[in-house]
Amino acid sequence: MDRNIQLKNDLMRELEETRRQLYEAKETIEAIRTGQVDALVVQKGDTHQLYTLKTADHTYRVFIEKMTEGALTLNQQGIILYANSRFGEMIGMPVSAIIGLPFEQFIAKDNLSFYKTLFTTSWAGDCKGEVTLHYNESHTSVQLSLTVLELDEGLSLSIIITDLTLQKTTQRKLEENNRQLELLNHTLENSNHDLQQFASVASHDLQEPLRKIQMFSNLLKKKVTGILGEEDIAYLEKIIGSTERMKTLIVDILNYSRLSADNGEFITADLNEVLKELLEDFELMIADKQGKIIYKDLPTLEVNRGQMRQVFQNLISNSLKFSKEGIAPVIKIKAKLIKEKSITGEENINGEYCLLTFEDNGIGFDEKYANTIFSLFQRLHPKDSFEGTGIGLSITKKIIEKHQGLIQAKSTPGIGTMFMMVLPLKQMTNGQL
Amino acid sequence: MASSDNIIKKILLAEDDPDDVSFFFQYLGERPDLILLPPVENGEEVFDYLEKAHNGSFPDLIILDQNMPKCNGLQTLAILKNNTAYENIPVFLYSTYTDAYLVKQSIQLGARSVLEKPVSVEGYHKMINDILRLI
Numbered sequence: 063m064d065r066n067i068q069l070k071n072d073l074m075r076e077l078e079e080t081r082r083q084l085y086e087a088k089e090t091i092e093a094i095r096t097g098q099v100d101a102l103v104v105q106k107g108d109t110h111q112l113y114t115l116k117t118a119d120h121t122y123r124v125f126i127e128k129m130t131e132g133a134l135t136l137n138q139q140g141i142i143l144y145a146n147s148r149f150g151e152m153i154g155m156p157v158s159a160i161i162g163l164p165f166e167q168f169i170a171k172d173n174l175s176f177y178k179t180l181f182t183t184s185w186a187g188d189c190k191g192e193v194t195l196h197y198n199e200s201h202t203s204v205q206l207s208l209t210v211l212e213l214d215e216g217l218s219l220s221i222i223i224t225d226l227t228l229q230k231t232t233q234r235k236l237e238e239n240n241r242q243l244e245l246l247n248h249t250l251e252n253s254n255h256d257l258q259q260f261a262s263v264a265s266h267d268l269q270e271p272l273r274k275i276q277m278f279s280n281l282l283k284k285k286v287t288g289i290l291g292e293e294d295i296a297y298l299e300k301i302i303g304s305t306e307r308m309k310t311l312i313v314d315i316l317n318y319s320r321l322s323a324d325n326g327e328f329i330t331a332d333l334n335e336v337l338k339e340l341l342e343d344f345e346l347m348i349a350d351k352q353g354k355i356i357y358k359d360l361p362t363l364e365v366n367r368g369q370m371r372q373v374f375q376n377l378i379s380n381s382l383k384f385s386k387e388g389i390a391p392v393i394k395i396k397a398k399l400i401k402e403k404s405i406t407g408e409e410n411i412n413g414e415y416c417l418l419t420f421e422d423n424g425i426g427f428d429e430k431y432a433n434t435i436f437s438l439f440q441r442l443h444p445k446d447s448f449e450g451t452g453i454g455l456s457i458t459k460k461i462i463e464k465h466q467g468l469i470q471a472k473s474t475p476g477i478g479t480m481f482m483m484v485l486p487l488k489q490m491t492n493g494q495l
Numbered sequence: 496m497a498s499s500d501n502i503i504k505k506i507l508l509a510e511d512d513p514d515d516v517s518f519f520f521q522y523l524g525e526r527p528d529l530i531l532l533p534p535v536e537n538g539e540e541v542f543d544y545l546e547k548a549h550n551g552s553f554p555d556l557i558i559l560d561q562n563m564p565k566c567n568g569l570q571t572l573a574i575l576k577n578n579t580a581y582e583n584i585p586v587f588l589y590s591t592y593t594d595a596y597l598v599k600q601s602i603q604l605g606a607r608s609v610l611e612k613p614v615s616v617e618g619y620h621k622m623i624n625d626i627l628r629l630i
Contacts, residue, residue, distance in 0.1 A: 266562055269591045274514060276614040284616070313592075368595075 132223035140164050153197045170196035184208035203230050261319045264312050276305045314453040321460050328489040331367045333360035340374050351382050357395035361416045364489045369461040376454040377481055381422035394421045405470050405482050414487055421480040426473040505530045507554035509541050511563045522619040538566025556630055561590035576605040585630045
């Protein structure tokens with residue numbers, strides 16, 4: 063029995079000790095929770111160990127001191143109870159001098175009534191607003207975020223102050239850029255309008271007097287033939303020839319400038335048909351030169367039909383014009399489907415592009431001019447040996463580019479010229495890329 | 496229309512340019528197959544002329560210059576074709592410069608054809624011959 067009593071007493075002591083430890087632990091937790099202790103001494107075996115506490119409160123205090131926003135606590139009268147050092151920097155005052163002052167002292171006059179509204183509203187619920195801080199001649203644009211805090215001492219208001227200077231500067235820059243963009247756009251629209259005006263002037267106002275010169279020169283020539291000498295008549299003929307040239311030039315420039323404005327629709331067209339129609343119109347000129355045009359199996363593409371016809375016409379008339387004396391011009395037109403948008407693209411029956419070639423047996427030109435021939439008014443031959451304005455190939459290139467295509471020329475003097483074009487079978491966005 | 500080939504045609508020209516009026520009358524005035532009515536200067540005058548003309552004495556065809564003050568060629572054409580009294584008179588437009596837009600608009604509005612102004616005497620005769628073939 064003694065043994066049982068002994069065991070019971072041991073257990074009771076152990077229970078007592080456990081209860082005491084539990085009570086101590088509870089006390090410690092409470093002390094930690096309420097922030098009453100800064101350090102704990104804990105017995106571990108024979109030694110004591112000291113644990114200092116970094117309380118949650120402390121963490122937040124560091125956090126608030128180091129953050130980039132200003133932070134304030136106000137009482138219900140709007141007096142500053144607490145300010146972080148960032149707010150002190152914003153105002154340019156030591157924190158110690160700020161505490162005890164009414165916050166509205168730092169609000170710019172224009173914003174004061176707005177701030178008062180914010181302040182009043184905030185007691186009913188969180189709110190935000192932009193104001194300007196004003197102190198010592200310096201103005202800072204800020205955003206205020208107001209939140210009510212329930213502390214032991216009663217209600218107070220916390221305000222987070224975000225400096226908007228950088229944001230405002232960025233916004234101002236953006237606005238300035240937008241304004242400049244608008245201005246540029248306006249200038250562009252104006253110059254576009256001027257160009258259209260020019261086209262209209264060129265089409266009528268320039269051509270009317272020109273036609274009169276043509277008309278009266280023709281009349282004069284009729285009247286004075288047989289009266290004036292051969293040399294005089296030759297002068298008149300030069301006037302007539304020049305006016306004809308000028309007329310062609312004006313019409314060509316007009317066509318070129320209209321290409322930019324023309325966003326005509328792309329339609330699916332059989333290039334064999336386009337070419338056939340064109341050849342009918344060119345019949346006389348081709349027969350005159352005893353020319354031969356060979357083509358077969360051209361593809362069906364999405365094109366601006368009128369423009370594609372213009373391309374064919376320009377290339378064919380070029381070949382006929384620059385044919386070799388005494389040799390009948392032969393123009394071979396071929397096409398194949400290719401895989402990618404490249405002049406040297408690999409043939410592929412399922413390709414999405416078409417390589418179109420126009421090859422002639424004409425006089426050709428030096429390869430070094432292969433790029434310049436597409437420039438406006440670029441001519442390789444003197445005016446009296448070949449007629450033309452030097453606009454035809456520029457128009458051709460512009461049309462091909464409007465079709466999202468490529469064009470290149472290859473030539474050997476005395477052998478002939480080949481024009482190579484790559485065109486997509488389908489136009490992705492109806493020409494507006 | 497072979498039977499009408501021999502009938503003399505009355506032509507009304509609307510043209511504001513005195514040189515062009517003079518070319519027209521000088522080169523075409525001697526043709527026995529044409530009667531050139533007194534020219535008018537713009538679209539409004541075309542209507543004045545037609546209103547005064549007794550029914551049946553309308554011109555056989557009207558040639559309108561496109562570029563005229565007050566009421567240009569296309570505007571005049573549109574009004575003519577919207578008036579039941581005048582809609583059957585064949586109308587032709589002519590201009591120094593003809594582009595696809597002018598041609599399309601004119602044909603849509605009911606013009607028989609659009610012609611480019613000639614630059615020679617032969618050109619005037621050819622233009623009138625083309626017109627006579629079309630009516």
